[in-house]
Structures are given as structure tokens and as C-alpha cells.
């Protein structure tokens with residue numbers, strides 16, 4: 001660690017944007033943080049969370065010693081005792097039940113270590129049960145795009161004349177693409193607008209603070225496939241598609257046309273709530289304004305028809321000539337990382353039978369196995385950087401499932417709802433306390449940045465790669481690891497790029513691929529079995545799924561008419577910009593910015609229920625009920641309410657919205673649950689009644 005005032009270039013690990021930072025450290029203390037003007041992700045800017053990252057590092061709530069449950073209570077123990085206990089228990093479980101009894105759960109991977117943690121341990125142990133929020137977060141959309149093109153595209157904002165922000169909220173998520181950078185983050189859409197692009201937002205919520213939208217198209221949650229199908233029908237019927245591309249580069253156009261027969265704008269209007277005329281105009285302007293790009297986001301995940309929705313949106317880009325052209329949706333180059341040393345043992349992976357095209361174990365499938373013992377009973381779970389107890393649909397069942405584990409090990413930096421249930425809690429080194437790296441895509445090529453260790457972890461907290469290696473050593477698996485330290489792990493994974501940790505210590509970022517090359521398909525074809533854009537997917541057909549994407553009615557009064565009188569409203573969820581998922585309500589500097597969990601509802605719905613802004617309201621669904629604070633606003637249309645997501649950790653005093661969501665209906669490709677769509681009713685809570693927190697979490 002530098003004992004100097006000079007600034008160290010590193011990257012933020014609080015959210016996936018991984019913005020460039022310059023940090024000043026004096027006598028081992030992180031003194032100051034500012035955005036790095038040279039880093040292409042953020043061009044010097046920081047969001048409120050990044051700017052306050054010191055408060056997370058030095059929070060009095062940080063976990064500083066390993067804990068083990070002894071006689072029902074979590075008690076401080078030595079590292080040796082904690083790791084020895086976990087290793088012994090895991091070996092015992094493998095001997096008794098087989099290696100597939102182990103699952104590894106990690107959260108939305110921010111830095112690469114978040115993706116890699118415990119993977120090698122699991123594979124070497126003999127289990128392929130890797131779970132987490134993958135079924136809810138971008139992987140379903142990637143699968144949709146893969147079925148059509150073979151890989152996922154990113155928006156290419158420069159030069160775009162029309163930008164559709166479709167189910168994304170960059171003004172709070174700071175996410176303009178999945179892994180791409182655009183020479184800034186919160187200013188990118190503004191810049192596109194200033195350069196003449198028209199920006200259209202398709203979203204159930206209007207975000208008035210956003211500087212950009214020229215048009216807000218208000219959509220009923222979960223109905224985007226209907227909108228996309230009607231747009232496709234208009235484009236096909238009016239001959240607005242790129243005939244040359246369709247004839248040469250697609251398969252199944254005739255079958256697609258048949259599939260679209262009934263998908264009229266009138267039909268879609270009745271489902272989406274968008275006026276028929278608006279749907280036709282949107283279809284015409286998207287097809288005729290070239291180039292046009294789509295930033296589809298996480299608002300399309302967390303619905304039970306996400307993969308088909310992503311397929312339809314991918315098809316829209318392809319047949320209108322907006323695929324792989326500057327200003328359209330493009331394939332940015334990404335480097336290959338070195339494979340894990342042990343091959344993933346796929347036999348007996350939970351979920352491989354029901355979701356053969358999805359490469360992770362969807363958490364609801366793990367929960368099924370835990371509750372029913374079918375197809376077998378999982379016994380142990382290692383959790384890194386994740387809070388599965390709060391983030392999955394049907395909170396009650398998630399708790400029931402997790403309580404069945406014989407061994408729950410949680411590596412976190414704070415006490416969470418998940419850690420509270422654990423048998424062993426391991427204090428993790430935080431973002432500035434262990435090295436890691438991130439690979440970014442961009443027009444200029446893919447590049448790597450190093451996350452530097454700039455301060456020591458508090459107390460006994462340790463880097464995850466050391467924890468993993470410590471466990472592996474105790475379990476006789478160390479010889480499967482070509483690395484012992486975090487730095488050696490980075491060098492190993494980056495081997496194909498020929499970039500090393502010491503290179504990255506000298507240079508803030510290193511490009512590892514050439515710049516983007518558009519229309520590579522002209523020489524190489526697409527990365528699909530046919531080499532073409534597959535409007536009709538034989539891969540989906542072979543997997544027993546519909547080869548042509550279609551519409552499926554989500555939860556709501558149309559699908560559930562029996563429930564409509566009791567639960568007439570459709571609920572969706574919102575991710576507050578000043579937090580990340582379930583994190584940071586314990587950081588006063590952030591809590592001040594967003595002190596409470598809100599329920600947004602339209603004035604018409606509020607009036608009908610005698611509710612005014614600031615009232616405590618009970619939101620009830622068939623799954624459960626929670627109390628939130630109301631915000632009466634026309635940000636949302638009538639009939640739809642939006643509840644804040646991410647509350648419910650110990651001490652935050654808020655209610656977990658996943659008490660209301662259901663895990664019963666799932667996307668047929670990936671097991672996605674409707675975390676963003678549920679039926680509900682809202683009523684005023686008398687002022688003197690007590691706020692109802694989430695159900696008890698202790699085991």
C-alpha cells in the first residue's frame with residue numbers, strides 16, 4: 001500500500017459500470033475518491049454511491065471476524081476453526097450424498113472475482129450447481145439474442161438517429177449497455193439527443209428526472225412481446241423490412257409471417273395499453289429511421305416470457321437493417337478468458353432437464369429441490385456477494401427452502417438476511433481491499449482494467465480467492481488450482497490476452513482486441529447453426545420449445561380474472577438509484593438520499609382508495625402483504641403500482657417486495673420468475689398501527 005498522497009487509478013466495484021476512479025491513500029487510509037477523467041466508462045463522473053464509497057469501507061457495520069453458529073447463535077471463531085469446520089462438513093456431505101449436494105450461489109457479478117468465486121472449488125468437488133440471480137438478470141436476454149444471432153448485441157449510440165430505451169433505466173442504473181462503455185455514463189443519452197437522435201422510452205414508469213426522453217410509451221408490465229409482435233407485423237405488412245438482408249441472411253421468414261398473422265396493433269393495444277396509432281407509428285419510425293438502436297434492459301428480465309421477448313426484439317433489429325451496422329445493435333469484440341482448470345461436471349446439474357439451454361441452475365429450481373427432495377436433496381450452499389434470501393420471488397418459500405440446508409456458508413461484508421441464516425459467516429475483503437479486474441467492450445475494442453487493492457481489509461476480513469484456496473487446501477483439492485493468490489488467479493484468467501497484473505499496475509487500461517468491425521457476417525456468417533439469423537430456431541425446437549417466439553399473458557387481471565376483484569392492480573418493482581439491490585441502507589450518507597421504501601401509484605387509484613402521498617399503505621398479493629410509504633404520482637399509469645425493491649435486511653426497517661412476488665409461473669427457457677409483475681391491492685394503514693416488516697428471518 002502506498003504511504004503517499006499520490007492518487008492510485010482503480011475501478012469502482014459497487015455496480016457493474018465499474019467506473020474509473022482515482023483514490024488518495026494516506027498512511028493506509030482511503031482519504032479521497034474522484035472519478036477518473038481518463039477512464040472511458042465514466043469520463044471523470046461518479047454517481048452518488050461511488051462518490052460515497054469511503055463510507056462503505058469504513059462502516060462500523062463491516063464484518064471483521066468469522067462467525068460460526070454454535071447452540072443456535074452466531075459466535076466469533078478463528079479462521080482456522082471456520083474453514084476447518086466448513087471443509088470437514090463438505091467432505092462429509094460429499095461422502096454421504098455425492099458431490100451434487102453442493103450448490104454455489106453468487107450475486108450479480110460486478111468484478112470478475114464475483115463471477116469466479118468458488119467456481120473452481122465446486123467443479124473440483126464435483127458439482128455444477130451454480131446459482132444466483134442469473135435467471136433474473138441479463139442472461140435470459142442474452143439467451144434470446146443467442147437463439148436468433150448466436151450472441152448478444154450492444155447498442156451503438158454514436159450516429160444512431162433513433163434510440164429505443166426499452167425496459168432500461170440508465171438514469172438510475174447507470175447502465176447504457178451490458179458490458180460496453182460509451183465515453184461516459186450519465187451523459188451518453190443526453191449527448192446522443194444533442195447529436196440529433198430521437199429518444200423513445202418504453203417503460204411502465206416515466207422517470208421525469210431523466211433529461212432525455214422525447215417520448216414515453218407507457219406499457220403494461222410483462223407485455224413487451226405483444227408490442228414487438230405488432231411492430232413486426234406492421235413492418236412486414238407495409239414492406240418496411242430490408243428485403244435483401246432477409247432473403248440472404250435469415251431463416252424462417254415465411255413461418256414468422258404466419259406466426260404474426262393475428263398480432264395486429266389493435267390486439268397489442270388491448271394487451272399493452274399503448275394506443276394502436278402509437279404502435280404503428282413506433283413500428284414505422286423504427287423501421288425507417290436508420291440507423292436505429294435499441295437499449296433493452298433488465299425491465300424485460302424478471303418476467304415469465306423474457307426469452308421470447310428478447311428473441312422478438314432481436315428479430316426487429318435484424319429485419320430492419322439495424323443489425324451490426326454503425327449506430328445500430330452491434331457485436332462488440334470480447335476476449336476469451338482462460339477456462340477454469342477443472343471441466344464443469346455437468347451430470348446431475350439441477351435444472352439441466354427443465355432448462356437445457358440455460359447454463360445456470362435457476363434459483364427457483366434449487367428451491368424446488370430443497371423443498372421437495374426432487375430430483376435429489378441439496379445439502380450445502382456457498383454464498384459469495386449475494387443475498388438470495390431477499391432477491392428471489394416468493395420470499396416465504398425461499399426461506400423454507402434455505403432452512404433445509406445442512407450447511408449454509410456466506411461470504412459478505414455486512415450482516416444480511418442471508419448471512420443471518422448461515423451456519424458460517426466469512427468476513428469478506430471489500431472493493432478496495434482485494435484486487436480483481438473487469439473486461440469492458442467498446443467501439444474501440446475490448447479493454448481490461450485492474451481493480452487495485454488500496455487499503456487493508458478491516459479486522460480479519462480476507463479476499464475471497466484466499467478463502468477459496470484455504471478451503472480447497474483443507475479438502476485435498478489444492479492441486480487442481482494453478483493459482484494460490486488473487487494476483488495469480490488474475491494472471492491465469494487473463495492468459496489468452498497476454499496481459500498481466502504487473503502490466504495493469506503500470507497502465508490503467510489495456511486494449512486486448514482490435515476495434516469493432518461491422519458486418520463481419522458478410523465473410524463469416526452468424527454464430528448460429530445455420531450461419532444465418534434464425535427467425536425460426538431449430539435449437540429451440542430441438543429443446544422442446546416453440547421455434548417461433550410468441551406472446552404469453554403475464555400475471556394480472558386478464559390472466560387471473562378470478563383474482564381481479566380482490567387484486568385489481570398490477571404491481572411491478574423499482575430499483576432505487578442510490579442503492580444497489582439490497583445493499584447500503586445501512587450507510588447513512590446514502591440513506592439520507594432515499595430514506596424509505598416507496599409505493600408509487602397513480603392519482604386516480606390513490607383517490608379511489610382515499611390515499612394521499614406519505615400515507616402508510618399495505619400492499620397485498622396472493623403471496624403476502626407488506627407496508628410501504630405511498631407516493632402519489634403520474635410517473636405511473638392507472639392500474640399499475642410500483643414498489644421499491646431491495647429492502648428487508650436486518651435493521652433497515654423496510655419491507656421486502658419479494659414477499660409479494662410469485663415463483664409459480666416461470667419462463668420456459670430459463671426459469672425466470674415474475675419478480676416485476678404481480679397482482680395486488682393497496683389499502684391505507686391507519687396512522688396508529690405498527691409498520692409490518694418482512695417475516696422473521698432467523699432459522
Ligand SMILES: Nc1nc2c(c(=O)[nH]1)N[C@H]1C(S)=C(S)[C@@H](COP(=O)(O)OP(=O)(O)OC[C@H]3O[C@@H](n4cnc5c(=O)[nH]c(N)nc54)[C@H](O)[C@@H]3O)O[C@H]1N2
Pocket residue numbers: 106107108133136137138298302384385386387388391392411412413414416428429430431573574575580581582583645657658661675676
Ligand atoms: N422483485 C425484484 N427482485 C429482484 C430484482 C428486482 O428488480 N425486483 N432484481 C434482480 C436482479 S437484476 C439482481 S442482479 C438480483 C441481485 O441479487 P444479489 O446480487 O444477490 O443482491 P445484492 O443485494 O447485490 O447482494 C450482494 C451482496 O454482496 C455483498 N457485498 C458487497 N460487496 C462485497 C464484497 O466486496 N465482498 C463480499 N463478500 N460481499 C460483498 C453485499 O453486502 C450484499 O449482501 O436481484 C434480483 N431480484
Ligand SMILES: Nc1nc2c(c(=O)[nH]1)N[C@H]1C(S)=C(S)[C@@H](COP(=O)(O)OP(=O)(O)OC[C@H]3O[C@@H](n4cnc5c(=O)[nH]c(N)nc54)[C@H](O)[C@@H]3O)O[C@H]1N2
Pocket residue numbers: 015016108137138166167168169170172173174175202203204205219220221222223224296297298299300303572575576577578579580581676
Ligand atoms: N443504482 C443502481 N444501479 C444498478 C443496480 C441497482 O440495483 N442500483 N443494479 C445493477 C444490475 S444487477 C442491473 S441488472 C442493472 C439493470 O439496469 P437496467 O437494465 O437499466 O434496468 P433497471 O434499472 O432495472 O430498469 C428497468 C426499467 O424497466 C422498467 N420495466 C419494468 N417492467 C417492465 C416491463 O414489463 N416492460 C418494460 N418495457 N419496462 C419495464 C422499469 O420501470 C425500469 O424503468 O442495473 C445495475 N445498476
Ligand code: SF4
Pocket residue numbers: 012013014015016017018019042045046047048049050051173174
Ligand atoms: S455508477 Fe456509481 S456505483 Fe456504479 S461503478 Fe460507477 S461510480 Fe460506482
Ligand SMILES: [Mo]
Pocket residue numbers: 108133136137138298
Ligand atoms: Mo441484475
